[in-house]
Amino acid sequence: xxxxxxxxxxxxxxxxxxxxxxWTPAVEAHRRNFSLKKGEMLFKEGDxxxxxxxxxxxxxxxxxxxxxxxxxxxxxxxxxxxxxxRGVGQELVYPISATALEPVTICYVDMAFFQSSLQVNHTxxxxxxxxxASELQESERHMxxxxxxxxxxxVANALLLLHGKFGFNTSGVLNMKIxxxxxxxxxxxxxxxxxxxxxxxxxxxxxxxxxxxxxxISPEKLLRLAxxxxxx
Amino acid sequence: xxxxxxxxxxxxxxxxxxxxxxWTPAVEAHRRNFSLKKGEMLFKEGDxxxxxxxxxxxxxxxxxxxxxxxxxxxxxxxxxxxxxxRGVGQELVYPISATALEPVTICYVDMAFFQSSLQVNHTxxxxxxxxxASELQESERHMxxxxxxxxxxxVANALLLLHGKFGFNTSGVLNMKIxxxxxxxxxxxxxxxxxxxxxxxxxxxxxxxxxxxxxxISPEKLLRLAxxxxxx
DNA sequence: GCAGTTTCGTGATATATATCATATAATTAT
DNA sequence: ATAATTATATGATATATATCACGAAACTGC
Numbered sequence: 001x002x003x004x005x006x007x008x009x010x011x012x013x014x015x016x017x018x019x020x021x022x023w024t025p026a027v028e029a030h031r032r033n034f035s036l037k038k039g040e041m042l043f044k045e046g047d048x049x050x051x052x053x054x055x056x057x058x059x060x061x062x063x064x065x066x067x068x069x070x071x072x073x074x075x076x077x078x079x080x081x082x083x084x085x086r087g088v089g090q091e092l093v094y095p096i097s098a099t100a101l102e103p104v105t106i107c108y109v110d111m112a113f114f115q116s117s118l119q120v121n122h123t124x125x126x127x128x129x130x131x132x133a134s135e136l137q138e139s140e141r142h143m144x145x146x147x148x149x150x151x152x153x154x155v156a157n158a159l160l161l162l163h164g165k166f167g168f169n170t171s172g173v174l175n176m177k178i179x180x181x182x183x184x185x186x187x188x189x190x191x192x193x194x195x196x197x198x199x200x201x202x203x204x205x206x207x208x209x210x211x212x213x214x215x216x217i218s219p220e221k222l223l224r225l226a227x228x229x230x231x232x
Numbered sequence: 233x234x235x236x237x238x239x240x241x242x243x244x245x246x247x248x249x250x251x252x253x254x255w256t257p258a259v260e261a262h263r264r265n266f267s268l269k270k271g272e273m274l275f276k277e278g279d280x281x282x283x284x285x286x287x288x289x290x291x292x293x294x295x296x297x298x299x300x301x302x303x304x305x306x307x308x309x310x311x312x313x314x315x316x317x318r319g320v321g322q323e324l325v326y327p328i329s330a331t332a333l334e335p336v337t338i339c340y341v342d343m344a345f346f347q348s349s350l351q352v353n354h355t356x357x358x359x360x361x362x363x364x365a366s367e368l369q370e371s372e373r374h375m376x377x378x379x380x381x382x383x384x385x386x387v388a389n390a391l392l393l394l395h396g397k398f399g400f401n402t403s404g405v406l407n408m409k410i411x412x413x414x415x416x417x418x419x420x421x422x423x424x425x426x427x428x429x430x431x432x433x434x435x436x437x438x439x440x441x442x443x444x445x446x447x448x449i450s451p452e453k454l455l456r457l458a459x460x461x462x463x464x
Numbered sequence: 465g466c467a468g469t470t471t472c473g474t475g476a477t478a479t480a481t482a483t484c485a486t487a488t489a490a491t492t493a494t
Numbered sequence: 495a496t497a498a499t500t501a502t503a504t505g506a507t508a509t510a511t512a513t514c515a516c517g518a519a520a521c522t523g524c
Contacts, residue, residue, distance in 0.1 A: 064372060064373075064375075064376045066376060066379075066380045066462070067380075067462065070380055072375065072376045072379045072380065074372050074375065074376075085365070086365065086368060086369055086372075088361075088362065088365050089362050089365050089366055089369075090362075091366075091369070095369045095372065095373070096372065118358065118361075119354075122351075122354060122357070125354070125357055125358060125361060126350065126357060128361055129320075129350075129357060129360055129361040129364060130320065130321050130322075132361060132364035132365055132368055133317070133318065133320050133321045133364055134321055134323075135368055136318060136364055136367055136368050136371060137318055137321075137323070137327045139368060139371040139372055139375060140296060140306050140318075140327065140328065140371055141296075141327070142375060143304065143306065143371060143374060143375045143378060144296045144298060144304045144306075146375060146378045146379050146420075147298075147304045147378050147420030148298045148299075148302055148304065148420070150510075150511095151510080151511070179470095179471070179472095180471075180472070180473095181470090181471070181472095188378070188379030188380070189511075189512090190511075190512055190513080191471090191472085192473090192474085192511090192512080192513085193510085193511055193512075195472080195473070195474085196474085196511095199473095199474095212471095212472090230298070230299065271492095382480075382481095383480080383481070411500095411501065411502095412501075412502070412503095413500090413501070413502095421481075421482090422481075422482055422483080423501090423502090424481090424482075424483085424503090424504085425480085425481055425482075427502075427503070427504085428481095428504085431503095431504095444501095444502090
């Protein structure tokens with residue numbers, strides 16, 4: 001985690017976008033900018049909560065540990081996304097870890113300043129509340145999928161999510177290079193099972209994999225897979 | 233769902249507890265009270281969102297459907313708890329259902345009034361945001377457990393949660409009569425598997441079951457089961 | 465540039481859990 | 495009260511998925 005001399009543009013994250021203009025100088029004075037290399041951790045499950053992070057560039061995974069070497073990825077974050085808000089509240093430690101998936105730059109504000117911003121700006125607080133609400137919905141959908149969906153359906157869902165969240169180029173190549181291991185951690189299955197499932201999808205001409213990049217040929221078929229697995 | 237003539241005491245739920253005293257008459261004018269019989273639904277996944285519910289008496293399960301006859305229970309609610317807040321936001325339909333587990337009385341306010349209360353009362357909004365944050369944490373812990381824990385560990389966790397949330401009498405009998413089916417829906421396993429797991433726990437003298445009521449003899453052993461299943 | 469570590473790829477095997485089947489007891493509805 | 499539904503109880507069987515095992519390729523640090 002290296003400190004950046006160059007700061008953010010004060011327009012990217014939620015804190016800045018919703019900021020009262022009188023409050024902007026305060027934000028400018030309090031935000032800290034950092035760079036992380038691929039694989040570096042922003043913070044780790046169990047660390048004392050010190051503040052809130054916003055992704056300014058690059059991609060980050062938010063994950064929960066399991067035993068020594070297993071994990072479950074609960075969310076991916078990219079430019080503009082807030083990270084570490086799960087630490088808000090009376091809890092003193094982060095319930096999750098956050099790790100850079102590629103070179104990342106971060107905006108950070110300490111918790112006291114974040115709290116002040118919430119006190120001073122009703123709209124910001126309201127929007128944050130809505131954001132939590134939608135994350136909760138998302139989390140519970142994901143949870144149901146883990147409980148009742150087959151790995152194939154979960155992989156289909158995961159690919160669709162990446163497709164929607166990070167986008168893709170004209171040939172359908174996902175705008176995100178995700179390792180099989182991370183895909184496994186996101187779907188809550190083992191590496192081997194996910195690998196085999198991906199192979200099936202390739203055989204069925206639903207996706208292609210070249211040079212580790214995944215391309216989605218038929219989002220419709222993926223959607224159908226996911227839907228039929230919902231037993232509806 | 234039968235309308236009650238007798239209203240609530242205006243002190244039980246979050247809306248009332250955090251209410252500005254000038255706002256209380258408005259709450260009194262807007263809240264509606266209902267009674268439900270066991271098994272009746274407050275609302276169903278996919279219903280149009282109309283307002284927010286508070287449990288005034290009795291217990292409620294909040295659940296997500298799966299296929300035709302499967303479900304996953306995401307939360308239990310009791311006196312004072314808010315229900316339906318998952319409908320807040322731009323979404324127009326509830327992402328979950330809520331069903332009375334026993335005779336229940338409810339306080340209800342329509343969404344417009346709820347929103348006004350949030351606008352008028354910064355503290356209320358802040359507390360609601362914190363509540364969402366803690367629910368999100370809880371949801372993600374539950375999610376990880378579903379992904380990586382054995383059924384035995386999940387049952388142990390579920391029993392501990394019921395133990396903590398609803399309490400127990402001097403002989404350890406849970407202050408909640410939960411059906412095997414609901415326990416299965418909460419742990420994300422089938423009825424049969426949960427049944428067998430409970431039998432094991434009875435054999436190991438960790439719990440007893442008499443007259444469908446579950447008593448926890450050794451919360452410590454349950455905790456140990458849950459912990460060792462975390463692979464730590 | 466080479467050693468070391470991580471990711472990738474694939475088969476064989478084990479096992480936890482779901483599914484199916486069926487009987488009885490207990491509620492709930494008529 | 496009696497029928498009908500729903501919850502309980504248990505065994506037999508099937509299967510999806512994890513686990514183990516191993517080699518190759520591809521990064522990464524020094």
